Amino acid sequence: MKIRWLGHSSFLIEASSGTKIITDPFEAGSYDGAVGYAPIHDSADIVTISHDHADHNAVDQIPGSPDVVRGGEAVESHGVAITSLSTFHDECKGQDRGRNTIHVMDVDGVRVGHLGDLGHVLSDGEAAELGGVDVLLAPVGGYYTIGPEEARDVAEKLGARVVIPMHYKTEDIGFPIQPVDDFLKLMEDVEQVGSTDVEITKETLPEMRKVLVLNYK
Numbered sequence: 001m002k003i004r005w006l007g008h009s010s011f012l013i014e015a016s017s018g019t020k021i022i023t024d025p026f027e028a029g030s031y032d033g034a035v036g037y038a039p040i041h042d043s044a045d046i047v048t049i050s051h052d053h054a055d056h057n058a059v060d061q062i063p064g065s066p067d068v069v070r071g072g073e074a075v076e077s078h079g080v081a082i083t084s085l086s087t088f089h090d091e092c093k094g095q096d097r098g099r100n101t102i103h104v105m106d107v108d109g110v111r112v113g114h115l116g117d118l119g120h121v122l123s124d125g126e127a128a129e130l131g132g133v134d135v136l137l138a139p140v141g142g143y144y145t146i147g148p149e150e151a152r153d154v155a156e157k158l159g160a161r162v163v164i165p166m167h168y169k170t171e172d173i174g175f176p177i178q179p180v181d182d183f184l185k186l187m188e189d190v191e192q193v194g195s196t197d198v199e200i201t202k203e204t205l206p207e208m209r210k211v212l213v214l215n216y217k
Contacts, residue, residue: 001013001014001015001107001108001110001112001199001200002014002199002200003135003164003198003199003214004196004197004214005164005166005196005214005215005216006025006037006042006216007026007038007172007173007216008035008037008055008056008166008173009024009026009050009056009114009117009166009167010022010023010024010025010026010037010040011023011114011137011164011166012042012044013105013107013112015079015080015107015108016108017078017079019045019046019079020042020043020044020045020046021044021045021048021080021105021107022040022042022044022048022066023050023103023137024048024049024055024056024114024116025040025047025056025057025058025061025062026040026055026056026058027054027055027058028040028061030054030055030058031055031174033174034173034174034175035054035055035172035173035174036171036174037172038217039061040058040061042062042063043063043066044062044064045066045077046066046067046068046069046077046078046080046082047059047062047067047069048069048070048103049068049069049070049101050100050102050103050114050115050117051089051099051100051101051116053117056116056117069084071084071086071103072084080105080106080107081105081106082103082105082106083103083104084101084102084104085101085102085129085130086099086100087099087100087101087102087116087118087119087120087122087126088100088118088120089117089119089144089145096119100118100119101116102114102115102118102130104130104131104133108202109202110134110200110201110205111133111135112133112134112137113130113135113136113137114137115136115138115139115146115154116139117144117145117167118138118139118145118146119144119145119146120146120150121146121150121153121157122154122157122158124157127154127158130158132158132159133158133159133160134162134202135160135161135162135163135164135205136154136155136158136160136162136163136164137164137166138151138154138155138160138163138164138165139151139167139168140165140168140178140180140182140183141168141175141179142177143175144167144175144177145167145177147178148178148182148183148185149186151163151165151183152183152187155209160209161205161206161208161210162200162206162212163187163209163210163212164198164212164213164214165180165183165184165211165213168180168183170216172216183211184211184213187209188209189206189208189209189210189211190210190211191210191212191213193212193213194215195214195215196214196216196217197214198212198214
């Protein structure tokens with residue numbers, strides 16, 4: 001399985017079979033230009049959407065006719081099993097920013113969890129319902145989502161062996177969120193991958209939790 005960071009909360013995940021999944025595609029230039037990442041031109045077989053905000057739900061930007069997964073019951077598409085958990089975009093049970101969906105995808109025998117814009121630490125019951133993940137795509141920037149400490153705690157609750165941070169401050173995002181460094185200071189094993197892509201297999205999953213920091217360009 002290959003994972004490429006497209007920027008913000010959007011990743012392109014490609015299975016060994018060639019099936020392609022894009023998570024939370026953003027609308028480039030949305031929010032008065034605050035989303036400054038380059039437009040997404042990649043095609044996909046599956047698109048997952050955590051919630052209906054312009055920086056997460058730009059399905060119309062993706063070429064072709066992908067299967068769109070927003071939540072609800074477990075589904076299987078193109079050989080990929082996807083489960084979801086309804087959560088909140090804030091700490092006030094959705095009163096401020098509404099609901100959020102976590103998606104867990106079984107890709108080549110590796111459980112990949114995408115937290116979307118999770119706004120609170122998961123309860124023990126929520127973590128048990130998800131069933132744990134191998135690779136966690138986690139927001140770490142705070143303000144609109146969980147911040148560094150909460151992201152660390154969620155990774156611990158889910159038993160993630162690889163954490164790839166997302167939704168943090170870069171030169172191409174105008175939101176008032178924290179840079180990734182604040183999260184990295186809390187973690188013990190951190191690798192700056194130095195590219196937009198990383199390949200992960202069931203056999204190469206680390207024994208101890210590892211953070212992989214990807215480039216987006």
